[in-house]
Amino acid sequence: MIRIASLLLVLLLNPLVSFVAPANATEAGWALLREGGHVVLLRHAYAAGTTDAPRIDLDDCRTQRGLSDRGKQQARRLGSLIAARAQPVVEVYTSRYCRTRETADLAFGSSLVTDLPALDPTGDQAAQEAAKNEILSLVEGFTRSGNLVFVTHDDVIRSLTGSGAREGEAVIVRRSPEGLHIAARIIFN
Known part of the structure; x- marks a missing residue:
């Protein structure tokens, strides 16, 4: 009987443990953004499909994966949460892809958003290194006392930090001698 009770206790507590870690990580991220002066790498919100067309035209959203209805809601929600729980976002740079631009516009308003080609994914190693240097320079x-947001893609975030991000996840970073160090994350469900 004691073994069964112990097993049940472990099974009940195990899911709780998995929920505590993301919540703590998220709260640490909010604490940093409340201070202001931080940099956020934000992966675009939920996008429909899994791949873009073979030939992408950045001026034609029909050739790209777009935000799903869920993604549009997620972008609005994350913008509202950041506005309510953090110092103001004072600058937003976005990849030129439609899903990143739409995420940025819905979350922060188009008046704050500036396209930055360095945030576009690229398969070319030399172009990727030049883009990384441009982002690190920014x-x-x-x-400033508010926060800076870069809306981009998983592979760009991975290139800058060595770690990826979920769709709609905010990665708060600090500059280090090796590049960008992840200080915290905010997961928007």
Whole structure:
């Protein structure tokens, strides 16, 4: 009987443990954004499909994966939460892809959003290194009291930090000698 009770206790507590870690990570992220002066790498919200067309035209959203209805709701929600729980977002840079631009516009309003080609994914190693340097330069030069947001893609975030992000996840970063160090994450469900 004691073994069964112990097993049940372990099974009941195990799911709780898995929920505590993301919540703590998320709260640490909110604490940083409340301070202001931080940089956020935000992966675009939920997008429909799994791949883009073989030939993408950045001016034609029909050739790209777009935000799903769920993604549009997620973008609005994350923008509302950031506005309510953090210092103001003072600058937003976005990839030129439609799903990133729409995420940025829905979350922060188009008046704050600036296209930054360096945030576009690229398969070319030299172009990727040049883009990374441009982004690092912007991060290094950011000294305002509000927060700076880059809306981009998983592979760009992975290139900058060595770690990926879920769709709609915010990764708060700090500059380090090796590049960008992840200070915290905010997961928007």
